[in-house]
Amino acid sequence: MTAPDGVRAAVAGLAEVEEATHFGLPSFKVDGKGFLGVERGGATAIAAVAHADAERLASTDPSFEVVWRKHGNRQIYVGLRVPVEALTPELAKAAWRNKAPKRLLTSDG
Secondary structure (H helix, E strand, O other): OOHHHHHHHHHOOOOOEEEEEEOOEEEEEEOOEEEEEEEHHHOEEEEOOOHHHHHHHHHHOOOOEEEEEEEOOEEEEEEEEEEHHHOOHHHHHHHHHHHOOHHHHOOOO
16 A cells, blocks of 8 residues: 555545645645645655644654744644554544534534
């Protein structure tokens, strides 16, 4: 299974997921908001989980990294970088829930 296929499998079954590309690599959106994307030549993915969840998860696994981007004079939180092989459906769902509109959260993906 290729890295993009593994990511697609992780988001399977989540409501209203749209696949797009970001810098030529697969990314996934819900309600127009990105929640998961493949990066670094397919080796890693960034999941837009809640910041507190990212910090907790990164503290338990040295291969996980909290990602920040510079935006003007400030840093903005982006998500949690994980090796693609470590991406689980539970982590994908947490990222989806963090970006999904309230109307979808009652259906729980």
